[in-house]
Amino acid sequence: MNNxxxxxxxxxxxxxxxxxxxxxxAVKQGEIFGFLGPNGAGKSTTQRMLxxxxxxxxxLILINGQxxxxxxxxxxxxxxLVPEESNVYTELTAWDNLMFTASIYRVPRNERAxxxxxxxxTFGLWDKRDIKAENFSKGMRRRLxxxxxxxxxxxxxxxxxxxxxxxxxxxxxxxxxIRQMNAEGTTVFLTTHQIEEANQLCDRVxxxxxxxIAAIDTPERLKANFRRxxxxxxxxxxxxxxxxxxxxxVSNEGLESLPGVxxxxxxxxxxxxxxxDPSALIPRVVHFAESRNLRIVSLNTLxxxxxxxxxxxxxxxxxxxxxxxxxxxxxxxxxxx
Amino acid sequence: xxxxxxxxxxAQAWTVAIKDVRVYYLRPGMIMFGFLMPFxxxxxxxxxxxxxxxxxxxxxxxxxxxxxxGAAGPFIIPTERKIGTYDRxxxxxxxxxxLLLGKTAVGAFFAIAVSGVSLLAGLxxxxxxxxxxxxxxxxxVLGAFSFSTLGLAFGSMPTTNPGDVQMPSTLLRWGLLxxxxxxxxxxxxxxxxxxxxxxxxxxxxxxVMNHAVLGSGAINPWLDLSMLALSGVLFLIPSVKMHRRxxxxxx
Ligand SMILES: Nc1ncnc2c1ncn2[C@@H]1O[C@H](COP(=O)(O)OP(=O)(O)OP(=O)(O)O)[C@@H](O)[C@H]1O
Ligand SMILES: [Mg+2]
Numbered sequence: 254m255n256n257x258x259x260x261x262x263x264x265x266x267x268x269x270x271x272x273x274x275x276x277x278x279a280v281k282q283g284e285i286f287g288f289l290g291p292n293g294a295g296k297s298t299t300q301r302m303l304x305x306x307x308x309x310x311x312x313l314i315l316i317n318g319q320x321x322x323x324x325x326x327x328x329x330x331x332x333x334l335v336p337e338e339s340n341v342y343t344e345l346t347a348w349d350n351l352m353f354t355a356s357i358y359r360v361p362r363n364e365r366a367x368x369x370x371x372x373x374x375t376f377g378l379w380d381k382r383d384i385k386a387e388n389f390s391k392g393m394r395r396r397l398x399x400x401x402x403x404x405x406x407x408x409x410x411x412x413x414x415x416x417x418x419x420x421x422x423x424x425x426x427x428x429x430x431i432r433q434m435n436a437e438g439t440t441v442f443l444t445t446h447q448i449e450e451a452n453q454l455c456d457r458v459x460x461x462x463x464x465x466i467a468a469i470d471t472p473e474r475l476k477a478n479f480r481r482x483x484x485x486x487x488x489x490x491x492x493x494x495x496x497x498x499x500x501x502x503v504s505n506e507g508l509e510s511l512p513g514v515x516x517x518x519x520x521x522x523x524x525x526x527x528x529x530d531p532s533a534l535i536p537r538v539v540h541f542a543e544s545r546n547l548r549i550v551s552l553n554t555l556x557x558x559x560x561x562x563x564x565x566x567x568x569x570x571x572x573x574x575x576x577x578x579x580x581x582x583x584x585x586x587x588x589x590x
Numbered sequence: 591x592x593x594x595x596x597x598x599x600x601a602q603a604w605t606v607a608i609k610d611v612r613v614y615y616l617r618p619g620m621i622m623f624g625f626l627m628p629f630x631x632x633x634x635x636x637x638x639x640x641x642x643x644x645x646x647x648x649x650x651x652x653x654x655x656x657x658x659x660g661a662a663g664p665f666i667i668p669t670e671r672k673i674g675t676y677d678r679x680x681x682x683x684x685x686x687x688x689l690l691l692g693k694t695a696v697g698a699f700f701a702i703a704v705s706g707v708s709l710l711a712g713l714x715x716x717x718x719x720x721x722x723x724x725x726x727x728x729x730x731v732l733g734a735f736s737f738s739t740l741g742l743a744f745g746s747m748p749t750t751n752p753g754d755v756q757m758p759s760t761l762l763r764w765g766l767l768x769x770x771x772x773x774x775x776x777x778x779x780x781x782x783x784x785x786x787x788x789x790x791x792x793x794x795x796x797x798v799m800n801h802a803v804l805g806s807g808a809i810n811p812w813l814d815l816s817m818l819a820l821s822g823v824l825f826l827i828p829s830v831k832m833h834r835r836x837x838x839x840x841x
Contacts, residue, residue, distance in 0.1 A: 329683035340674030344613045
């Protein structure tokens with residue numbers, strides 16, 4: 254099978270600032286490829302280079318086997334682009350926005366109206382087609398922006414963070430559309446910093462940090478490679494009633510010094526203990542509770558979430574919920590040396 | 591490049607131009623710098639100076655074309671860069687030249703429309719007569735083209751803030767206005783001033799208008815038209831360069 258995108262040694266300097274550092278990857282045709290990384294990692298920079306908006310400092314980009322630097326026209330005809338902001342023409346109606354993009358993307362005249370109607374219906378904007386986009390909510394604009402990106406049925410769709418700031422319903426609708434387009438054969442390059450989004454949608458995920466690719470794999474295999482971020486979550490309760498402020502401290506103090514615990518994080522009324530070997534840790538936790546006369550309210554083992562993998566690689570702290578974490582963050586693999 | 595592709599590209603340029611006209615004609619920035627400024631400039635320099643009707647109309651026409659055509663580019667492109675819609679155009683399957691042509695056409699449309707208003711005013715209120723309508727039309731169109739690409743050169747500066755561009759572009763246009771033969775006829779200028787006046791494309795536009803409305807000018811009208819066309823093409827060069835630069839800088 255051919256690759257929809259192939260990138261070799263892609264590098265971008267903004268003046269002297271190195272934003273993307275000799276990255277290599279390939280996206281297979283028909284794949285949903287996630288490009289995941291924290292703020293400022295170089296995601297948008299990479300996507301902008303892939304969509305001809307930014308000239309690389311160095312490196313090669315092949316779109317469907319063709320060198321983008323040599324002739325971008327064939328690639329541009331096949332690409333659909335949902336930029337980072339929902340940049341629709343606010344002075345135009347939803348309908349006119351779609352007609353305009355259909356026309357600059359050379360959608361045959363007799364197909365434009367049909368295609369626009371289909372999309373507006375899919376996105377729940379058909380009733381609003383004659384309303385100027387300036388009166389649209391953020392979610393409606395985003396949906397319109399995506400509709401504009403796919404009106405010419407691109408074979409390769411780029412989305413730069415399509416869902417932040419939207420309600421659950423809009424997010425579902427957008428995910429559903431991405432899945433549906435993918436099922437119809439569109440290759441999707443999805444830039445996001447939302448782990449759950451990558452987990453839900455992507456066949457493969459690249460994790461980018463400080464301009465370098467730290468890992469590329471399927472979500473499940475990424476998780477499997479990070480055994481050490483498995484965890485045991487336990488909720489303990491003292492047998493006698495204490496002041497609220499005391500309860501948690503009394504019942505959880507000392508858990509972090511159990512053998513095998515790498516990191517401890519308070520998660521609501523529970524404590525999450527990261528460990529490489531949950532099965533060895535569980536008896537110790539039970540013993541801990543018995544010896545202090547504590548009641549075990551709940552005890553669960555958790556496999557690593559993609560979020561754990563992500564934080565592990567990008568050098569963030571495990572269990573983002575807790576800020577009072579004492580131990581220093583663990584060293585990221587891909588962090589800048 | 592084949593014929594089909596050229597046809598496509600021209601259609602795209604047209605689409606871009608029409609879209610911009612619809613989106614921007616009512617924007618305060620456009621109304622201020624494109625529609626009010628030329629009339630304001632005209633009246634502040636012509637009232638109380640005892641200008642003949644025909645002479646006044648020729649001057650008003652040159653000035654409206656000059657200011658209106660040049661106002662679109664510096665306003666529209668930085669605005670679109672700022673709100674992010676410019677990326678849609680840059681990523682679309684059309685050449686940079688096509689995009690620039692579309693953007694040039696926007697300024698030219700505005701200029702032609704506003705000069706139409708000036709012309710009507712000239713005919714109705716000042717009782718001016720147009721001696722050579724064909725020449726007038728050619729002068730307006732080529733002048734609009736030249737001044738629009740001049741504005742585009744400013745609009746192409748790699749910035750996302752229209753304010754950054756408005757100032758230098760306004761200054762340059764005023765400069766070109768004052769060195770040109772709009773206020774003082776070329777024949778009455780000192781040789782040095784006259785040489786400098788030849789540097790301003792507005793000089794040629796004014797001279798065409800003089801030919802068309804007054805029936806006489808200081809330069810051959812064909813030379814005037816050629817100079818307008820040539821300067822219009824030349825002003826596209828910095829636009830192309832700055833678009834490339836913007837793509838390197840990422841703005
Ligand atoms: N035009 C520019 N000029 C200079 N530096 C830039 C420019 N654009 C981006 N950068 C810098 O390059 C780095 C990568 O930016 P980029 O926008 O690619 O990050 P990102 O991964 O998309 O982040 P986010 O999640 O915030 O969108 C950042 O440090 C940013 O400040
Ligand atoms: Mg980004």
